[in-house]
Amino acid sequence: MAGQTEFVVRFAGEGGQGVVTAAEFVARAATAVGYHALTFATFPSQILGGPTWTQARVARDPVKSPGDAVDILVAFNDYAYQEHRVDVREGGMILLDPSVSPDLAAGERTIVIPFDELAKKTGESRAANMVVMGALSKLINMPLDYFKQFVSARFAGREKVITANHMGLDLGLAEMAETDAIADLGEPDKPGYRQSFIKGNDALSMGALAAGLNFYVGYPISPATPVLLYMERNLVGEGKFAYQASSEIEAIGAILGAGFAGKKAMTATSGPGFTLMGEGLGLAWMAEIPLVVIDVQRGGPATGLPTKTEQSDLMQALSPAHGDSRFPVIAPGSVEECFQAGAAALNWAERYQGPVIVLSEHSLAERAQNIRKPDLGAVKAERRSVYTGSNGYLRYEAAELSPMPIPGGPGAYVANGSEHDPYGDTTHLPRHHIHMTERRFGKLALLGDGSYESKRADASAVLMPWGGSKGSGEEAYALLEAEGVEIGWRYTMFLNPLPPALLEELREKELVLVPELNYQGQFAGVLRSLGVKAEALTQYTGLPFKAGELAQRVKDRLGAGAKQAVKV
Amino acid sequence: MSAKNPEYDFKWCPGCGDFGVRRALEFAMQDYMVKYETPMANNVVVAGIGCSGNLVHLLEGEQPFGFHGIHGRALPISLGVKMGNPDLNVVVVAGDGDFLSIGMEHIAPQAARNLNVTTVVMDNGVYGLTKGQSSPTTEAEAVTSSTPYGKMEAAVNPLELYMAMGVSYVASGYSSKPRDLASYILQGMEHPGFSIVHVASPCTTYNDTYAQLKGNPSKGIEPMAWALPDDHDPTDRAQAQRVADRGGVPLGIVYHDTTRPAFEARISAIADRGEGKDVATLLSAFDL
Numbered sequence: 001m002a003g004q005t006e007f008v009v010r011f012a013g014e015g016g017q018g019v020v021t022a023a024e025f026v027a028r029a030a031t032a033v034g035y036h037a038l039t040f041a042t043f044p045s046q047i048l049g050g051p052t053w054t055q056a057r058v059a060r061d062p063v064k065s066p067g068d069a070v071d072i073l074v075a076f077n078d079y080a081y082q083e084h085r086v087d088v089r090e091g092g093m094i095l096l097d098p099s100v101s102p103d104l105a106a107g108e109r110t111i112v113i114p115f116d117e118l119a120k121k122t123g124e125s126r127a128a129n130m131v132v133m134g135a136l137s138k139l140i141n142m143p144l145d146y147f148k149q150f151v152s153a154r155f156a157g158r159e160k161v162i163t164a165n166h167m168g169l170d171l172g173l174a175e176m177a178e179t180d181a182i183a184d185l186g187e188p189d190k191p192g193y194r195q196s197f198i199k200g201n202d203a204l205s206m207g208a209l210a211a212g213l214n215f216y217v218g219y220p221i222s223p224a225t226p227v228l229l230y231m232e233r234n235l236v237g238e239g240k241f242a243y244q245a246s247s248e249i250e251a252i253g254a255i256l257g258a259g260f261a262g263k264k265a266m267t268a269t270s271g272p273g274f275t276l277m278g279e280g281l282g283l284a285w286m287a288e289i290p291l292v293v294i295d296v297q298r299g300g301p302a303t304g305l306p307t308k309t310e311q312s313d314l315m316q317a318l319s320p321a322h323g324d325s326r327f328p329v330i331a332p333g334s335v336e337e338c339f340q341a342g343a344a345a346l347n348w349a350e351r352y353q354g355p356v357i358v359l360s361e362h363s364l365a366e367r368a369q370n371i372r373k374p375d376l377g378a379v380k381a382e383r384r385s386v387y388t389g390s391n392g393y394l395r396y397e398a399a400e401l402s403p404m405p406i407p408g409g410p411g412a413y414v415a416n417g418s419e420h421d422p423y424g425d426t427t428h429l430p431r432h433h434i435h436m437t438e439r440r441f442g443k444l445a446l447l448g449d450g451s452y453e454s455k456r457a458d459a460s461a462v463l464m465p466w467g468g469s470k471g472s473g474e475e476a477y478a479l480l481e482a483e484g485v486e487i488g489w490r491y492t493m494f495l496n497p498l499p500p501a502l503l504e505e506l507r508e509k510e511l512v513l514v515p516e517l518n519y520q521g522q523f524a525g526v527l528r529s530l531g532v533k534a535e536a537l538t539q540y541t542g543l544p545f546k547a548g549e550l551a552q553r554v555k556d557r558l559g560a561g562a563k564q565a566v567k568v
Numbered sequence: 569m570s571a572k573n574p575e576y577d578f579k580w581c582p583g584c585g586d587f588g589v590r591r592a593l594e595f596a597m598q599d600y601m602v603k604y605e606t607p608m609a610n611n612v613v614v615a616g617i618g619c620s621g622n623l624v625h626l627l628e629g630e631q632p633f634g635f636h637g638i639h640g641r642a643l644p645i646s647l648g649v650k651m652g653n654p655d656l657n658v659v660v661v662a663g664d665g666d667f668l669s670i671g672m673e674h675i676a677p678q679a680a681r682n683l684n685v686t687t688v689v690m691d692n693g694v695y696g697l698t699k700g701q702s703s704p705t706t707e708a709e710a711v712t713s714s715t716p717y718g719k720m721e722a723a724v725n726p727l728e729l730y731m732a733m734g735v736s737y738v739a740s741g742y743s744s745k746p747r748d749l750a751s752y753i754l755q756g757m758e759h760p761g762f763s764i765v766h767v768a769s770p771c772t773t774y775n776d777t778y779a780q781l782k783g784n785p786s787k788g789i790e791p792m793a794w795a796l797p798d799d800h801d802p803t804d805r806a807q808a809q810r811v812a813d814r815g816g817v818p819l820g821i822v823y824h825d826t827t828r829p830a831f832e833a834r835i836s837a838i839a840d841r842g843e844g845k846d847v848a849t850l851l852s853a854f855d856l
Contacts, residue, residue: 031856032856194855194856195855195856196851196854196855196856197854197855197856198854202854206847206850206851206854209847209850210847210851215648215651215652217647217648234842234845234850235842236838236839236841236842236845237839237840237841237842237843237845238839238842240842241651241652241835243651245644245647245677246673246674246676246677247673249641249644249673250643250644250647250674250677251644252644253637253641253643253644253645253647253648253674254644254645254647254648254651255648256635256637256644256645256648257614257635257644257645257646257647257648257649257650257651257652258648258649258651258652259648259652260635260645260648260649260652261612261648261649261652261653261656262652262653263648263652263653265648265652279638279641280638280641282638283637283638287635287637370856373851373854373855373856374851376847376848376851391630391631405633407609407610407612407633407649407653407656408607408609408610408653408655408656409609410609412608412609412631412632412633412634413631413633413634414624414625414633414634414635414636415633415634415635415636416634416636417636417637417638418636421573421575421576423572423573424634424636425570425573425575425576425625426576426578426622426625426636427575427576427577429575
C-alpha cells in the first residue's frame with residue numbers, strides 16, 4: 001500500500017534481544033525529523049528472556065492509538081513469527097531472523113535478514129537493531145540519512161559507535177535492494193511548536209513536580225516503578241524527599257505523615273499495591289490529609305496481568321476504603337493529559353485537603369510519544385489553606401473546609417482516623433458522625449472545575465470513553481464521523497466529581513456508549529447510578545482497543561438500537 | 569474525659585499502667601522543650617490503635633500535635649512526619665499488639681534506616697480494648713479469651729527482637745516509675761536515631777502483673793522487674809545482648825549505639841545532588 005501516510009512496525013522476540021528499545025528508537029528518530037509517533041510495549045514479567053514485543057506507529061499527522069494492523073513485523077524467533085503473523089495486514093512485510101523457518105501462508109511476504117551476523121561485521125554486536133532500521137528505511141521510504149543524523153546526535157562524541165551504527169544501517173538497507181517500499185510517509189511536516197518526547201509515567205511525574213510535589217515514597221511494582229525511579233533521582237534537595245519504602249503499606253503511611261506535616265506528598269503503585277493502601281486511604285479521607293496516589297492500572301485481580309493494560313480499578317479508585325467515602329479520581333487519556341493529571345491531582349488534594357486518586361494504565365505509562373511541550377507557566381500550583389491563628393483551634397468544627405494547622409505552627413490538634421469531634425478527639429456521638437460525614441462529602445464540591453470535551457453537542461447518542469481508551473475512541477469517532485454516523489462525543493479525565501455541566505448534558509442523552517477495558521463496564525455503571533443512560537462497550541484482552549473494531553461495535557449497537565426502536 | 573475536652577468519654581481502667589506512661593511522656597516532652605528551647609508545637613505524638621493509642625487524647629497541659637492513625641501503622645506514619653519535617657520531635661506510642669503483631673513488619677525498616685523517632689511501647693501482654701485476647705507477649709500456655717486451650721505460641725522477647733533488628737537505642741522500664749521512664753524517653757529523643765522504650769504497663773482488667781513485676785522477696789518470689797547492674801555499659805553490644813536474653817523486665821537503657829548517623833542526616837548529605845534539578849530543567853531533558 002505504497003502511498004499510505006503512516007505505518008506500524010512491530011518488533012517481537014525475546015526480552016534482551018533489543019526488542020524493547022527498537023520501537024522507541026524508530027519513534028525517536030522519526031519524531032526528531034518532524035513525524036509523529038507513539039510506541040506500545042508489553043514485556044514479560046521476568047528479568048531476561050520471555051516473549052516481548054513493542055511497536056511504533058509513525059505518521060505524518062498526530063496519532064492517538066497504537067494502531068490497528070501491523071505493516072511491518074520484525075520477528076527475532078519462531079515463536080514471535082507464529083504469534084504475530086496474524087496481525088500483519090495484507091500487503092505487509094515480515095522481516096525474519098535466519099533462525100526462523102517460515103511456513104508461508106498465501107500472500108505472506110517475508111525476507112530473511114541475518115541481523116546478528118551483519119551486526120558483527122560492524123564491530124559492534126549491539127548494532128543488530130541498526131541493521132533492522134536500515135532495512136526498515138527502505139520499506140517505509142524514509143531517507144537513511146534521517147536515521148544516521150539521529151544516531152550521530154544521540155551518540156555525539158563517540159565516533160566508534162556512530163561509525164559502527166551507520167555501517168549497520170547501510171548493511172540493512174543493502175539487504176533490501178530487491179524490495180519495494182510498502183509505505184511512504186512523504187516529507188515530514190514538523191510542528192511549529194516546541195515538543196517533548198516523553199512517556200506517560202514521566203509526564204505524570206513532571207506534572208506532579210510542576211504543581212510543587214516535594215515528598216514521594218513508593219514501592220516497586222509494574223508498571224508504576226518508573227515514577228519511583230524518576231523521583232529518587234530528581235526529587236532531591238533541601239525540603240525534598242523521595243525514597244523506596246518496605247511495602248505499599250509503609251508507602252501510604254509515609255505520605256499520610258508527610259501530608260499531615262505540610263508536604264505535598266504522593267506515591268504511585270498498581271493494583272496489588274493499591275489494594276494494600278486501602279486502609280491508609282480511608283485514614284486520609286477521615287483525618288482530611290492531602291495526598292495523591294497514582295494507580296497505574298494493569299490487569300487484575302490479585303497478581304493478574306502485571307505487564308498488560310486494563311481499566312478495571314475504577315470501582316476501587318472511587319471507593320478504595322471501607323466505609324462511607326467517594327474519592328476524587330482523575331484518569332488521564334493521553335501522554336499530554338498525564339502531565340495535566342499529575343498537576344491537577346496535587347492541586348485538588350491541597351484544595352479540598354484530602355486524598356486524590358490518579359488512574360493511569362500500562363499502555364499510557366509505557367507509551368513514548370511526541371507531544372506539545374507542557375507549558376509550566378500554565379500550571380498554577382495551589383497552596384493549602386494553613387491555620388495561622390492561636391492555640392485552642394477546633395480543626396474539624398466548621399461545616400466545610402477549614403484552615404489546616406501544620407505541626408510546628410499554631411493550632412495543635414489530633415488528626416484522627418476514628419470518628420472525631422471538632423478538636424479531633426474520638427467520639428461515637430451521632431451528631432458528630434453526621435457533621436463530619438457531611439463535612440467530608442461536602443468538600444468534594446470544591447472540585448467541580450474539571451474541563452471536558454464535546455463534539456456534536458445535540459446528538460442524542462454519544463461516545464464517551466475514559467482514561468487510556470481515549471485515543472482509540474477518538475480515532476473510532478473520526479471513522480464514524482467520516483461515515484456520517486449520527487453520534488456525539490464527550491470526554492473528561494475528571495471522573496469524580498464529574499464536571500457538573502457535563503453530567504447535566506449526559507442525563508439528557510438517549511444513549512451514552514462507554515468503551516472501557518474491563519468486563520463489568522465499570523464507568524458505564526457509575527454513570528447509570530448518576531442517572532445517565534449509559535452502556536459499556538467492553539474488552540478484556542489485556543490490550544487496548546483497535547479503533548476500527550470499536551467503530552464497528554458502535555455502528556452495530558446504534559443499528560441494533562434503531563431496529564429495536566422500529567420493533568417497539 | 570480529658571482535661572481539655574470534657575466531652576471526650578474514653579477512660580483507662582483504674583490502675584492502668586498507661587497512666588504512668590502518659591505522665592512519663594509529659595515529663596519527657598516538657599524536659600525536652602526546656603532543654604532545647606523548642607515549643608510544644610514541635611512535638612508530634614503518632615498513636616496506634618488500642619488502649620495505648622488513646623494516650624494521645626489524654627495528655628494534660630499544653631498540647632502537642634497528634635496523629636491517631638490505623639492499627640499497626642504508627643511507624644510508617646512517623647516516617648512521613650519526621651522526613652516531612654526533620655525539625656519535629658516525633659514520638660510514637662503503641663501497644664504490644666499494635667507494635668509487635670500487626671505492626672511488626674515496620675520495625676526492621678526503621679531500624680535499618682535509623683529513623684530518628686522515639687517509640688514508647690506500652691506492653692500489657694494482652695489485647696485490652698478488644699477484651700482480653702492473647703498478644704505476642706502473652707506467656708505461652710496462658711488461657712485467654714482467644715486461647716481457650718492455652719496459648720500455643722511462644723511469647724516474643726521484645727528486647728531480643730529489637731536487638732536483632734538493629735534498633736540503635738533500646739530501653740526498658742516499668743509504668744510505675746514515671747520519672748525513670750521519662751529519663752529513658754528523653755534520652756531516646758536526644759538519640760539521633762531509632763529509639764524504643766519498651767514499658768511493662770499492666771492491664772488491671774485482663775492481665776494484672778503488678779504483683780509479678782514487684783515480686784515478694786519476703787516470700788521468696790523474685791520480681792519480674794530487675795535493675796541493671798551499675799556497671800552496665802549500654803554501648804557494649806555483647807552486654808546489651810545478655811540483658812535482653814535474660815528476660816523479665818530490666819530497668820534502664822539496655823543498648824545505645826552512638827555510631828550510626830540518623831536517617832535525616834543521610835538524606836541531607838545528598839541534598840547537593842539536587843542542584844540543577846528545578847522543574848524547568850527537568851522538563852527540558854525531554855525536549856525533542
